Amino acid sequence: xxxxxxxxxxxxxxxxxxxxxxxxxxxxxxxxxxxxxxxxxxxxxxxxxxxxxxxxxxxxxxxxxxxxxxxxxxxxxxxxxxxxxxxxxxxxxxxxxxxxxxxxxxxxxxxxxxxxxxxxxxxxxxxxxxxxxxxxxxxxxxxxxxxxxxxxxxxxxxxxxxxxxxxxxxxxxxxxxxxxxxxxxxxxxxxxxxxxxxxxxxxxxxxxxxxxxxxxxxxxxxxxxxxxxxxxxxxxxxxxxxxxxxxxxxxxxxxxxxxxxxxxxxxxxxxxxxxxxxxxxxxxxxxxxxxxxxxxxxxxxxxxxxxxxxxxxxxxxxxxxxx
Numbered sequence: 001x002x003x004x005x006x007x008x009x010x011x012x013x014x015x016x017x018x019x020x021x022x023x024x025x026x027x028x029x030x031x032x033x034x035x036x037x038x039x040x041x042x043x044x045x046x047x048x049x050x051x052x053x054x055x056x057x058x059x060x061x062x063x064x065x066x067x068x069x070x071x072x073x074x075x076x077x078x079x080x081x082x083x084x085x086x087x088x089x090x091x092x093x094x095x096x097x098x099x100x101x102x103x104x105x106x107x108x109x110x111x112x113x114x115x116x117x118x119x120x121x122x123x124x125x126x127x128x129x130x131x132x133x134x135x136x137x138x139x140x141x142x143x144x145x146x147x148x149x150x151x152x153x154x155x156x157x158x159x160x161x162x163x164x165x166x167x168x169x170x171x172x173x174x175x176x177x178x179x180x181x182x183x184x185x186x187x188x189x190x191x192x193x194x195x196x197x198x199x200x201x202x203x204x205x206x207x208x209x210x211x212x213x214x215x216x217x218x219x220x221x222x223x224x225x226x227x228x229x230x231x232x233x234x235x236x237x238x239x240x241x242x243x244x245x246x247x248x249x250x251x252x253x254x255x256x257x258x259x260x261x262x263x264x265x266x267x268x269x270x271x272x273x274x275x276x277x278x279x280x281x282x283x284x285x286x287x288x289x290x291x292x293x294x295x296x297x298x299x300x301x302x303x304x305x306x307x308x309x310x311x312x313x314x315x316x317x318x319x320x321x322x323x
Contacts, residue, residue, distance in 0.1 A: 005045040007061075015041040019061070026057040027132040028066065029078055029114060035063030035123065042125075048172050050185025053080075053134040058169040062125040070117050077115040079135040081145060083192050084110045085165045087127035094119045098150055109162050111149035111196075113142065129165050133189055140196055148199040155199045156210065160217060161191050167224075190216055214240065215254050218247070226266055227293045233259055267293045268307050271300070275312055276319035285312045 005022035007015045020032045022045045034041050043061030050056060085107050093100045093110055095118035102108060112118060115135075122128070135142060152158065168188065175181050190213060197209035221239060225231050236259075237247040251259045271292040274280050280288065286297045289312075294300035304312045 002047055003044070004047050005043055007042045007044070012039045012041070015043075019043050019045075019064070023059075023066075026059075026130070027055055027078070027080060027114070028057075028082070028130070029072070029076060030066035030068045030118075030120075031072070033065045033067070035065070035125070046169065048168075048181075049177075050188070051182035052137050052185060052189075053132075054137060054185040054189060055132040056165075056168055056172065056188075057128070057130045057132070059128040059130070060126070063122050065122075066118075066120045068114070068117050068119070073115065073117055079142075080114045081133050081135065081138060082110075082112040082114060082130045083133065083161075083165065083195075084112060084128060084130040085162055086110060086122070087129075089126040090123040092119075092121045092123070096146065107162055107166060109152055109158065109165075111145065111152055113146055113149070115142075116146070129169055131165055131168075131188055131192065133192060137189060138193060138196075140193060145196050148196045152195065152199050155195050157191070157195055157198055157213065157217065160220065161195045164188065164191060164220060187216055187220075191220075214242075214250055218250065222263070222266075226263065227270070227291060229290075229293050229295045231263065231293065263293075264303055265307070268304060271304065271312070272308065272315065275316045278320075281320075285316070288312075 004025055005018055007018065010018055016032075016034055016038055019034070019041065022043070023030070023032055026045065026047050041062050043059060045061070046058045048056045086102075086104075086109075087107055088105050090103045091100075091110075092102065093112075095112070095116060100110075110120075112120070138145065155161075165188070168184070172181070172184065175184060194209040194213035218236065218240060221236060222231075233244055233247060237244045240247070242250075248259065255262060257265065271288055271294070274283075274288045274292065275285070283291075285301075289297050289300040294303075301312055304310075304315070308315060310318075
């Protein structure tokens, strides 16, 4: 991750140009005009390179207008989509047949084709999370994506994709550049592909997209709910509108561990990490166990010893000595 712009660090007279350069660097090749006067412009922009030409940009800043004119498109038309989650607030978007006037109290998704003209206004400022994906990487006909952009909120996985993009800017800070980061980018692209296909009118393709993305959606759900003691296979199946038998079949095709064992293993990994943290020294072992999803401290201690060959207390003592 790189913080490519923080306007608090540059003179007020240079901020407008700096925002434009940073947005262009982030893959937004539009003409930018600012809503507030120059001395009130502010923005903080972070950019992650996820590999394969896929990026994530997080912008928190004052109101802007982005314009892609037909002339600009003729001069330079990057074959790239932006799947953007806009934080609560006001915005407008005009492109082709779309003419959206939005004032929302919750985040909303906007799909933009950078190879086509559009005008976007962010009124009053706010947060923007833009996932940039090249046409070739997404692997869908451009006309299909443009058509889906008009009704993307009808997709049954719309909330999942929206929330996943929102979380990425937090999760990515802990992932170093390399294969793991590329896998995160691939997963995000797969979700977006399923979002687009599941928005269409072809029911067979919708069903296929939902089915193909099910293993990934289950993994994401587990990551979000891992620390909840109430997390059970029955709850996971219900959340995805499938039977327990189907859940187990889907899981066994891509995992050697059983689902229940995988959950316990991941909770133990989380607990082991927390026990070693200096800033968690004041927390009891029981509190850490509960925070990681274990209800019974004795059960936690037994599973911990089976996994690591020592008690949680012994591990905490060793970790402290290594500091």
